[in-house]
Amino acid sequence: MLVGIVSSSVLPVEKCKLKDSSCLIQAFQKAMPIFMSGMPDVGVEILDVMKMDEVNFDLAGLKFGLKDGRLQGLKNSIVDNVKWDLEKRENGNIFSP
Numbered sequence: 001m002l003v004g005i006v007s008s009s010v011l012p013v014e015k016c017k018l019k020d021s022s023c024l025i026q027a028f029q030k031a032m033p034i035f036m037s038g039m040p041d042v043g044v045e046i047l048d049v050m051k052m053d054e055v056n057f058d059l060a061g062l063k064f065g066l067k068d069g070r071l072q073g074l075k076n077s078i079v080d081n082v083k084w085d086l087e088k089r090e091n092g093n094i095f096s097p
Contacts, residue, residue, distance in 0.1 A: 011030075011031045011034055011035065012030070012034075013026075013027040013028075013030050013031050014026065014027055018084040018086060019084070019086075021081070021082055021083060024082035024084065025079050025080070025081065025082050028079040028082050029078070029079040032074075032075060032077055032079060033075040033076070035047070036048040036074045036075035036077075037075055047074055047075075048071075048072060048073065048074040048075040049070050049071065049072045050070070050071040050072075050074065051068075051069070051070055052066065052068075052069040052070070052071065053067070053068065054066070054067050055069060
């Protein structure tokens with residue numbers, strides 16, 4: 001969802017070419033605090049603090065879960081890499097695993 005908004009005029013970010021990682025990093029970094037604080041006029045709920053009812057993890061065989069969790073501090077995140085895979089985008093998946 002962030003990708004669609006970043007390319008619109010809703011957030012005050014520079015328009016970037018999809019292969020220009022340094023421009024994309026700056027745009028995402030600038031958009032992060034605004035986006036995570038919520039944008040009700042475009043239907044984005046407040047994401048910092050993010051409430052999670054139940055999340056289950058399986059990390060290399062270590063399985064664990066969290067209930068009634070809260071993820072805080074996302075709006076202060078540092079974006080250190082943005083990669084847009086044009087090939088995967090054509091297949092409907094724009095994020096690299």
